[in-house]
Amino acid sequence: MKFLSSLHPLGGHLRAALQRNGDLYGFVPASIITVCDARISNLCKLLNPKVESNPYLAASIIMRAAAGLSGYVVASKGNLSIQKKNPYPPAIIKLSDIQQSVSQEDIVVKVIHIPPSLDKIIQPSSLDVPSSGYYLDIIAQKLGVRDANKVFMSRTVGKASSEVRLYFAAPESLLLDISSDLNVEEFHMEGSLNARASYFCGQAIYGDAIMASLGYTWRSGGLFHEDVSLQSYYRMLISKIPSGNYKLSREAILAAEMPLAFTSKNNWKGSFPKEILCALCRQHRLSEPVLAITIALEASCELSRSQKKLKVAGTDRFKTEYANGKDTAVDNGASVGSGSGFRCQVKILSKCQDLIIECFPKEVNKKQSDSIHNASLKVLSWLDAYFKDLDMPLEKLNYLANALDIQFHHDKFFKEFALCPSVYKYSGTPEAKLQESKHNNSFLFGQGVWSLSIEGSDSGLFPSTGCLVSVSYSVSLMTEDGHVKELLESNDEFEFEMGTGAVISSLESVVTQLSVGQSAFFKVELPPEEFIFAAADDFRTIRSMLSVQDCCLDYAVTLLAVTEPPEERMEQAFFSPPLSKQRVEYAVKHIREFCATTLVDFGCGSGSLLDSLLEYPTSLEKIVGVDISQKSLSRAAKILHSKLSTKIDAGIRSLVLYDGSITDFNSRLCGFDIGTCLEVIEHMEEDQASLFGNVALSYFRPKILIVSTPNYEYNTILQKSGLATQDDDPDERNQSQACKFRNHDHKFEWTRKQFDHWATELAKEHNYSVEFSGVGGAADVEPGFASQIAVFKRGFPLPENGLAEKEDSAQHCKLVWEWSTPEMPDMPASSL
Structure with a gap:
């Protein structure tokens, strides 16, 4: 009774299971147990580390364990669910009824349907969940299976605080093989791998999937639910790209670009490089980046540098903190004399601690924090180049890595990012394939500018490299004949540093021609549709415009202010x-x-x-x-x-x-x-x-x-x-x-x-x-x-x-x- 009264997520599933009718009464899906009970999940990983990427294997372990506890539980034949063998006492049944009726009302929640074929589009859908019954049975119907006993639930996706998960069904052939004790690791899965769904959660998902923010959590005694829109789907998709993550942090998907250089904390807007790198590793199911700081001392007689490991006296705290990606061991703003500086080595490892990427910059920074962000930015820039050209030849990828002081292990890298090409080469819409040759599968856009017009009197104050520039802008999707126009994004005050690549190239090129107070109106070609859909509120209208005729982006920009840079910073940007x-x-x-x-x-x-x-x-x-x-x-x-x-x-x-x-x-x-x-x-x-x-x-x-x-x-x-x-x-x-x-x-x-x-x-x-x-x-x-x-x-x-x-x-x-x-x-x- 105490467990049913708690906020433990598994307690919510058990209460709901006691509301199921007929032969489903009291059965809890095995896949839910592995997700909601951390102790059981960790035990499964200890028994077989492959559970991390194979959710079917975890269910197999649970079902085999249940078979050995026949005196206590019943494992359903042909299904992946478990029921207590002896009936529950009437007091528990009554408590479950009371709590379920109090904590839940009929709800309608928006979800996303992700088909396995890349030729089919991502579709919005909804779930009508009644106050009585089990919400997973409703999801099962959406997936085309009889009940929740065949439904799997992924780990959470997106932000750390998110409750968004992917729900998918186990094929019938898998259920039969688990019942016959076949080794699931050797099982040949029938059906198509759902590359988009698998990419989000880092687990192999076959067949259709439902993305939903729905379930029992530690935060609420009732059924938690939030709508998942197509915009949020595409925002999660582009957040798994370095530049996309930066764009979202600036709330400027169609204007911002991740800068090419880290000049100073004051001039860097949005999430810092180290934060973006840590988020990227989490989203791609990699270990936290390992950051190791060294002090480079410039020899007074030879102009050569010797390196000395930076440690905290009397402790191993420095090594431990940096191994966890933290930078609190030494003051983050610490600086050194003009003859020495900091270097930061970055290592990216898989969950199995295999080294994938290593970066050891040659440059020395006066501040420790600058060395951390510069090294992180090198790794991000290289990864971003890969995402922008997923068909890049290996020779070019190696060349870019060498230029950024990066070494990477080819086999391990391509294994960890294997799904990226199949997911990003298509935006999931048939019309995207028509645009494929025009966009060349590239995440760069805004190179070409046409129909440029400038209004307003010349104030004589123009921006230059190193300046901090403040603009207001709006971006609309427009048909090329100009008859239909739909606002995508706007910002009343957007600040960036000129000359660092902090905005799309066409926007910066136009701003260089404006004096303070002037406005510019121009058009550029479309970016990949992931970015358009991530910015759009009215998805139906935008999709209709893109599918009917050729479109472009229409920008309106006003230069609000220019803050002149120190001369030294301007020169540093070029030399x-x-x-x-x-x-x-x-x-x-x-x-x-x-x-x-x-x-x-x-x-x-x-x-x-x-x-x-x-x-x-x-x-x-x-x-x-x-x-x-x-x-x-x-x-x-x-x-x-x-x-x-x-x-x-x-x-x-x-x-x-x-x-x-x-x-x-x-x-x-x-x-x-x-x-x-x-x-x-x-x-x-x-x-x-x-x-x-x-x-x-x-x-x-x-x-x-x-x-x-x-x-x-x-x-x-x-x-x-x-x-x-x-x-x-x-x-x-x-x-x-x-x-x-x-x-x-x-x-x-x-x-x-x-x-x-x-x-x-x-x-x-x-x-x-x-x-x-x-x-x-x-x-x-x-x-x-x-x-x-x-x-x-x-x-x-x-x-x-x-x-x-x-x-x-x-x-x-x-x-x-x-x-x-x-x-x-x-x-x-x-x-x-």
Whole structure:
């Protein structure tokens, strides 16, 4: 009686079984016992691990066990159900009647019928479940069998909290063989494998299947029920694809796309890569991904990296937590010094712990969380490429894997994903096959844009790579003659990062042509129908439109806002290593070439160059940085102090930061071996940049001065001006696509010709030679280098007393911070 009163799901089935009539009275299907009783289910798996994928085998074990308990239970002949041998006491019967009448009313629940043939369409249906009786008997009638004793129930599918299951019938031949004690593992199943149903639950299902959210649960004493619509079916289907999962997390099935790169947590919208990867493994019945973190240390003398396993002192917690796919062993936002970083190795294993996929990225990330998400994204991107081209040749799949630092075991991979091609190559509708050649079985769509029109005045604020963009949009299914139009999806405020592939390509291409406040209207070809049906509310109308005539997607987009990106992030999106690192390496090359021992950095900012220089073995002994921003200098002092405190063998004997303008003379900045001014002059007015050049070469007079500045001509590549249509006027197109400066704080950006003229005139006036080079791009390929560089070399020795007339009165720089080695008692170090 206590069991019948409980919320145990098996108790609900038993109460319902006591309401069955005639010879079905009291019989509980064996397949239900294995699903609802976790202890029995686990015992079956211990006896035979193949139970995990073979539900018929589990029922066979139950029936054989029941046959050995003939004194207690009765196993029905020719059926898969069990009944208590002795009658239940009247009190239990009465309690069952009362609870069943109180807890259940007549209900109508929407379900989905999944036929075994891929040529037949998925159909919505409904179940009329009376207050008395057993709901599984109603499902049995839908499946064309006499009663629930022949009905099997799958594990839950979809989200973890979902109660959606698949119901299917056991063939008559199987029932006879189980009764005759035939080994079910050797049984040859008659009928067609239901690939779509099997794909959802990871268990072999033959014949028709019903997808329903209906049954007894731990949450309710009565019969739980929810409608399952065709939209929810297709949403579950696309959620088993990496990009589909991301689209659903953004609630933008027809606009979003899983980004190609993880730039930062702030700019990543929707579920993070690690979360998507974990969900994908669960949905494909794989083990949780194994994430292992290593710290990569950059050797100070060789520029090579050694790896050290990251552990939690005194415990094995790190190893255990990461083996379970968790990242709580170390602070998820943990970061390291500029000379080291984190790498994350990802392993994907089957339920039997067979290694399927392994990814060990070469890249090093400053933050632990970034390394986890970047490694996860590599695996997701590779899997997504496979889903988008299920007929991809093995050679191409191997090539993509190598490019993403992935190794995979071919046989095990194709075994685990064997059903994918048969499920995704058809959307389950006859009309889909007519569209098959047009879509080429690809999940990419939106490549072609036509009927583009732009409305609204030009505000002058256009998006570029790295920007955070906010748009409103709506997407409708439209017949190509334009007579019928049905809304599929809309969003009043949708944000994404430009240049990362975070939206379908056609949408991003159009947005690049809009200024804030403008709207665009355009059409693109259809995606695979899974995505259309997953977005559609009115399934009947959409299916009717697709079956009657050719259709397209009609987009309306308004650009609401643009948040400009930091220049460094924009460059990182295009260059590897980042442009900032290439500039540092360029400076290091000249330091080594000329055996320089002293360096002054004009416009040092937050000390990024000085900090980076400490990671390279050079001959430098004295470094000075100067800037007009006290806030930036304060940050630089903290970073450099932390670095120098742990870098005993760096070779640096002193490092000083000054607060002052680089256009004002100061004798403490004179006579250095090398002066650097990297990406600084463009933050001044042009006349101030010329003044700096004159002061640096006439008074400071370093042996070598390295000046870099953005090449304005390269902005066309960085900002990707957008699509041009054949109807556009060339002059108007050129004007609308004029490049912006790379940073809102830039006062100017020079072309190569302008920079050449500026540097040549300076060198001629001050008796320096000048050579031109750059980083990012190439000198002999248009439009040249992304950062153009002038290297000034002094052509005369510095007079011993050439600065005497200015030295007494010219001390415009204020000492902010100073560091020196303990071996220099004549130059005491000051603390922060």
